[in-house]
Amino acid sequence: MPSQVLMPKMGYDMAEGKILRWIKQEGDPVNKGEAIAEIETEKVNIEIEAFEAGTLGRILAGPGSVVPVGDPIAVILKPGEKLDTPPAAPQATPAVGAGEGNEAVPQLRRLDGEQAVAQPKLPPQETRTPGPAPGEPHGTRFKASPLARRIAKEMGVDLRDIGGTGPGGRIVKRDVMRARPAAPAPAALAAERVPLTKMRRAIARAMTGSKAPVPHFYVTVAVDMDKAMAFRKQLNDMQGMPKVSLNDLIVKAAALALKKFPNLNASYGEDAIDRHGDVNVSIAVALPEGLINPVLHQADRKLISEISRESKALAEAARNGRLKPEDVMGGTFTVSNLGMFDVENFSAIITPPQAAALAVASAQQVPVVRDGQLTIGWVMKATLSADHRVTDGAEGAQFMAEWKRLLEEPLRLVV
Amino acid sequence: MHDLIVVGAGPGGYVAAIRAAQLGLKTAIVERESLGGVCLNWGCIPTKALLRNAEIAELLHHGDKYGFSFDNLTLDFSKAIERSQSVVSLQTKGIGFLMKKNKIDVLTGSATITRPGKVEVGGQTHPTKRILLATGAQTRLLPGVAVDGKRIFTAREAVARTDLPPRLVILGGGPIGVEFAYVYHHYGSQVTLVEGKDRLVPQEDEEISQLLGKIYAQKGIKVLTSSMVKEIQTTADGVTVQVETARGDQTIQADACLMAIGIVPNTQDIDMKRLGIQTDERGYIVIDDQCKTTAADVWAIGDVTGKLPLAHVASMQGIVAVEAMTGHTPPVLNYQDLPRATYCRPQIASLGLTESQAKAKGHQVAVGKCPFRPVGKAQALGETDGFVKLVADAQYGEILGVHMIGPDVSELLAEVGVAKTLEGTLAEIDLTVHAHPTLSEAVKEAALAALGRPIHI
Numbered sequence: 061m062p063s064q065v066l067m068p069k070m071g072y073d074m075a076e077g078k079i080l081r082w083i084k085q086e087g088d089p090v091n092k093g094e095a096i097a098e099i100e101t102e103k104v105n106i107e108i109e110a111f112e113a114g115t116l117g118r119i120l121a122g123p124g125s126v127v128p129v130g131d132p133i134a135v136i137l138k139p140g141e142k143l144d145t146p147p148a149a150p151q152a153t154p155a156v157g158a159g160e161g162n163e164a165v166p167q168l169r170r171l172d173g174e175q176a177v178a179q180p181k182l183p184p185q186e187t188r189t190p191g192p193a194p195g196e197p198h199g200t201r202f203k204a205s206p207l208a209r210r211i212a213k214e215m216g217v218d219l220r221d222i223g224g225t226g227p228g229g230r231i232v233k234r235d236v237m238r239a240r241p242a243a244p245a246p247a248a249l250a251a252e253r254v255p256l257t258k259m260r261r262a263i264a265r266a267m268t269g270s271k272a273p274v275p276h277f278y279v280t281v282a283v284d285m286d287k288a289m290a291f292r293k294q295l296n297d298m299q300g301m302p303k304v305s306l307n308d309l310i311v312k313a314a315a316l317a318l319k320k321f322p323n324l325n326a327s328y329g330e331d332a333i334d335r336h337g338d339v340n341v342s343i344a345v346a347l348p349e350g351l352i353n354p355v356l357h358q359a360d361r362k363l364i365s366e367i368s369r370e371s372k373a374l375a376e377a378a379r380n381g382r383l384k385p386e387d388v389m390g391g392t393f394t395v396s397n398l399g400m401f402d403v404e405n406f407s408a409i410i411t412p413p414q415a416a417a418l419a420v421a422s423a424q425q426v427p428v429v430r431d432g433q434l435t436i437g438w439v440m441k442a443t444l445s446a447d448h449r450v451t452d453g454a455e456g457a458q459f460m461a462e463w464k465r466l467l468e469e470p471l472r473l474v475v
Numbered sequence: 476m477h478d479l480i481v482v483g484a485g486p487g488g489y490v491a492a493i494r495a496a497q498l499g500l501k502t503a504i505v506e507r508e509s510l511g512g513v514c515l516n517w518g519c520i521p522t523k524a525l526l527r528n529a530e531i532a533e534l535l536h537h538g539d540k541y542g543f544s545f546d547n548l549t550l551d552f553s554k555a556i557e558r559s560q561s562v563v564s565l566q567t568k569g570i571g572f573l574m575k576k577n578k579i580d581v582l583t584g585s586a587t588i589t590r591p592g593k594v595e596v597g598g599q600t601h602p603t604k605r606i607l608l609a610t611g612a613q614t615r616l617l618p619g620v621a622v623d624g625k626r627i628f629t630a631r632e633a634v635a636r637t638d639l640p641p642r643l644v645i646l647g648g649g650p651i652g653v654e655f656a657y658v659y660h661h662y663g664s665q666v667t668l669v670e671g672k673d674r675l676v677p678q679e680d681e682e683i684s685q686l687l688g689k690i691y692a693q694k695g696i697k698v699l700t701s702s703m704v705k706e707i708q709t710t711a712d713g714v715t716v717q718v719e720t721a722r723g724d725q726t727i728q729a730d731a732c733l734m735a736i737g738i739v740p741n742t743q744d745i746d747m748k749r750l751g752i753q754t755d756e757r758g759y760i761v762i763d764d765q766c767k768t769t770a771a772d773v774w775a776i777g778d779v780t781g782k783l784p785l786a787h788v789a790s791m792q793g794i795v796a797v798e799a800m801t802g803h804t805p806p807v808l809n810y811q812d813l814p815r816a817t818y819c820r821p822q823i824a825s826l827g828l829t830e831s832q833a834k835a836k837g838h839q840v841a842v843g844k845c846p847f848r849p850v851g852k853a854q855a856l857g858e859t860d861g862f863v864k865l866v867a868d869a870q871y872g873e874i875l876g877v878h879m880i881g882p883d884v885s886e887l888l889a890e891v892g893v894a895k896t897l898e899g900t901l902a903e904i905d906l907t908v909h910a911h912p913t914l915s916e917a918v919k920e921a922a923l924a925a926l927g928r929p930i931h932i
Binding site: 205206207208210211214226227232233 | 871
């Protein structure tokens with residue numbers, strides 16, 4: 061039986077992926093584990109591997125196509141098998157004229173628990189569903205509206221790299237606008253419209269999906285950072301150590317504190333709170349086009365030096381667009397540090413399905429009272445955002461107190 | 476049990492029902508008055524027939540320009556009404572036939588919906604999986620003013636009444652008001668047209684309003700803009716309307732008053748709260764891009780949604796709703812881009828953004844305007860008032876809107892509509908050879924003007 065290759069789900073909120081290119085062509089032999097196509101998701105690019113040996117019988121979605129997760133993108137034939145019919149759409153009741161070999165099969169969904177609705181007798185050009193026509197082998201002529209062609213030409217965008225969402229898979233203006241680099245504002249206009257990048261859309265979707273349904277509450281503490289800063293200096297004065305940043309200490313402290321407060325390293329589930337066990341800290345990295353959160357896995361078990369090395373590597377990869385899928389998956393808690401921007405305090409939006417996030421602001425020199433005396437110290441404010449379905453103010457406060465204690469007595473980070 | 480019951484058999488409802496039947500849904504349609512709804516019976520269709528009559532009346536009155544002279548020219552208004560009613564009758568029979576052909580059950584009576592999935596008509600309860608509300612709208616009335624059909628009437632009465640009031644006040648200078656003003660004026664009534672905004676047809680491009688205002692004034696139609704009605708009194712033989720204008724109060728004495736100040740949605744026999752159907756502050760049913768309401772398995776289309784109260788919009792919404800409910804992905808309607816037309820003469824037709832709207836959206840705007848004066852066909856017809864104005868984005872020539880006033884311009888909309896659907900630009904209109912001599916050449920010339928290289932102007 062020919063087997064279908066499906067668009068894989070490579071992330072909690074991934075709904076669709078874009079086919080960048082086919083590494084194997086129709087008719088090519090494929091070995092198990094061999095890469096057959098390159099897919100772009102909102103966060104990273106990945107290669108899809110063949111899960112069994114055979115021949116790539118048919119490509120169902122050409123380069124540039126945007127395909128929902130779970131939908132078939134190719135068919136692999138085992139030796140001796142043949143492909144004789146175009147891939148089946150949901151079964152049509154025979155009463156209304158069966159497909160007259162029309163290639164452009166509409167992407168219909170069967171209504172749950174009901175008889176499949178009879179397919180309309182539409183000539184192929186009439187289908188108004190978005191998305192490319194399945195069965196159209198890659199490399200053939202593409203359809204694009206005159207406006208889309210014009211914009212693409214001027215922007216230097218190759219139409220072959222773009223998936224069409226217009227009628228019958230036609231490339232239309234919005235497809236080109238999505239693909240092109242953000243255009244500089246024409247001098248004549250007073251205002252600027254910056255097309256949304258895929259990253260911005262992803263951020264918007266994730267944050268909107270978090271803010272409304274998740275009941276956030278916030279706990280702020282002010283941490284006396286003198287000892288932590290001295291500790292850091294000591295570490296960095298040692299030979300052979302990677303340069304440790306305050307954020308590395310902050311992340312380690314958070315990871316250790318989370319072991320004592322597992323509700324904050326959890327997710328709200330239907331009937332239960334899923335405590336994750338491992339502490340995988342998502343570190344927010346700012347990019348010109350937005351934000352991405354690579355993950356430091358098992359941060360609770362890592363040495364400060366390891367955290368330091370890994371954070372730097374992840375940030376570097378993020379800036380160069382070279383993060384791998386596992387680098388952005390599995391985060392259980394987020395640390396977001398705006399300390400480099402001279403910010404007094406801020407609060408973060410929790411990234412679903414996590415239950416909490418820590419927003420760290422700048423350490424600032426301010427008057428402090430120690431032993432009844434007025435002196436100058438470094439104070440850093442941080443705010444915990446927590447999901448009230450999973451934890452409460454008291455627990456949040458206790459977590460923050462523990463985190464603060466670890467930073468104010470930094471030797472505890474290494475014992 | 477039906478798969479779908481459509482409430483209302485106007486252009487929205489009956490089109491939706493036919494599409495639903497095509498897609499295999501067991502469909503019924505409820506109609507309490509007459510198949511075809513307002514459009515076929517009391518709106519679009521009869522008025523277009525009357526307007527045709529009025530157009531001929533206008534031509535005859537200017538007969539000497541064309542070399543015609545008459546003694547005792549008589550205009551029989553009751554015959555005009557009779558002809559328009561026969562057109563209506565043909566149309567409604569046609570709808571009846573379409574319902575039969577598509578095996579759609581027609582339930583006659585008023586629909587009452589108080590529970591989900593159940594539509595009551597004439598004492599019988601019809602269970603259904605889905606409901607599509609296409610109940611339309613009715614004329615908005617002023618508080619305290621009752622329609623008696625004689626002194627005070629609306630469009631609904633107008634298409635059936637045969638007497639011509641010597642003096643007629645029309646309240647409302649939108650498409651309906653200006654169309655009736657045209658009809659009654661050319662049949663001999665002295666018409667006063669009262670409009671609250673500062674120009675006639677205020678939804679159109681400003682230049683169109685200006686030109687229409689000028690032409691109506693030249694005809695002898697009294698136009699009062701920026702004028703609000705304060706009071707209406709009826710007497711045995713007439714109507715007195717107190718109007719507050721920009722220059723002070725005015726009292727208008729007339730024989731009758733036609734109300735055309737707007738519409739209100741028909742949601743009376745549906746328990747909106749119980750069913751969970753959200754309405755907006757004006758009472759229109761709130762819908763999403765797929766014409767779905769906030770209630771499960773209930774869709775709404777047409778005038779009752781208040782999006783753009785035109786028959787072809789209702790029909791398209793009907794297609795969208797039915798295709799959405801059967802698992803297709805219908806197009807998302809951009810209401811601003813849908814065509815609208817007013818059938819007085821000169822006709823008015825437009826779609827898309829006006830120049831000012833386009834600028835407000837941040838477009839670098841290129842405008843091409845071709846007057847009808849130099850257009851051969853317009854000259855041959857003897858109807859040279861008006862223009863075609865194309866609004867485009869200068870960067871790529873993207874067509875943003877077209878605004879026209881002139882002879883038969885309603886027929887010129889489709890060309891621009893198709894261009895927009897295909898994302899064609901000014902260049903494609905330029906590449907298309909337009910037959911000569913036609914009025915459509917004005918569209919091409921407007922495109923050339925927008926490109927900076929007109930040939931005939």
